[in-house]
Amino acid sequence: MEENNKPVVNLISRPENMLKTIYTAARTCYSADLPINIYNGADDEEKMLKLIDRVVGSGHYSVIEHIQVTFAISNVSRACTHQLVRHRHMSFSQKSQRYVKEKGQFDYLIPPTIERDPELKKKFVDFMEEISKKYCEFTEAGIPAEDARAVLPNACATSVVTSLNLRELIHIANLRLCSRAQYEIRMMVKAMCDELIKVEPWLKPYLVPKCERLGFCDEDKSCGRKPKLEL
Numbered sequence: 001m002e003e004n005n006k007p008v009v010n011l012i013s014r015p016e017n018m019l020k021t022i023y024t025a026a027r028t029c030y031s032a033d034l035p036i037n038i039y040n041g042a043d044d045e046e047k048m049l050k051l052i053d054r055v056v057g058s059g060h061y062s063v064i065e066h067i068q069v070t071f072a073i074s075n076v077s078r079a080c081t082h083q084l085v086r087h088r089h090m091s092f093s094q095k096s097q098r099y100v101k102e103k104g105q106f107d108y109l110i111p112p113t114i115e116r117d118p119e120l121k122k123k124f125v126d127f128m129e130e131i132s133k134k135y136c137e138f139t140e141a142g143i144p145a146e147d148a149r150a151v152l153p154n155a156c157a158t159s160v161v162t163s164l165n166l167r168e169l170i171h172i173a174n175l176r177l178c179s180r181a182q183y184e185i186r187m188m189v190k191a192m193c194d195e196l197i198k199v200e201p202w203l204k205p206y207l208v209p210k211c212e213r214l215g216f217c218d219e220d221k222s223c224g225r226k227p228k229l230e231l
């Protein structure tokens, strides 16, 4: 895949005390001690990780909902963000096609299956140019951007700032890192996970495709990474 077809993902906000916050939430459920004392006494990373693994492993997910992270994402297609916004526990602020008028050729993403075939790629690029000309024809005729955008394709590049809690990120990773997910959202979610793992490496075993957590594949068509569940 061409480098310029890759999503650009940056983690722009996260709590510094992620592990201690989750540990305090988890311990509070089972301790006679005050939460603030648990927080101030939390310094043994191994102990914290062990407890977190146990509670999250048992489905006690509220403890990871206290952690909110924010990503700045660009160089992704509208087709990709359309899938992302289906996740209901996320907040979004997306570049508007109403307020940001395209001037000249709009940016777009070429799917790798088309990119790798020179003949099809040329057809794709020519068509994007044609659409761009039509869009400009409409805006120059006084049609507002919010209506002229009706001719723009799914391939149009967009930018989004999104915030979500750790429970939702793990859920999204489990679904979208699966090889059955569409390649672009898979790459984007992988980049989100990688950004967070860079600063919180203990999260690596959680930010995986669902089969890694289940131990089996529950998809109709399996990629073979894990055995299929025989019913």
Ligand SMILES: Cc1cc2nc3c(=O)[nH]c(=O)nc-3n(C[C@H](O)[C@H](O)[C@H](O)COP(=O)(O)OP(=O)(O)OC[C@H]3O[C@@H](n4cnc5c(N)ncnc54)[C@H](O)[C@@H]3O)c2cc1C
Pocket (backbone or CB within 6 Å): 086, 087, 088, 089, 168, 171, 175, 176, 180, 181, 182
């Ligand atoms: C491989 C793949 C293919 C897909 N194909 C299609 C498709 O062809 N067409 C299509 O329309 N969509 C498709 N989707 C989108 C899919 O149907 C979901 O809308 C999307 O994945 C969001 O998942 P979610 O509802 O689990 O997650 P979220 O919205 O992120 O919610 C997280 C969890 O919260 C709970 N929750 C949230 N809202 C509710 C609610 N209202 N009621 C009860 N529980 C709730 C559920 O437990 C849910 O799993 C596809 C998704 C994937 C991963």
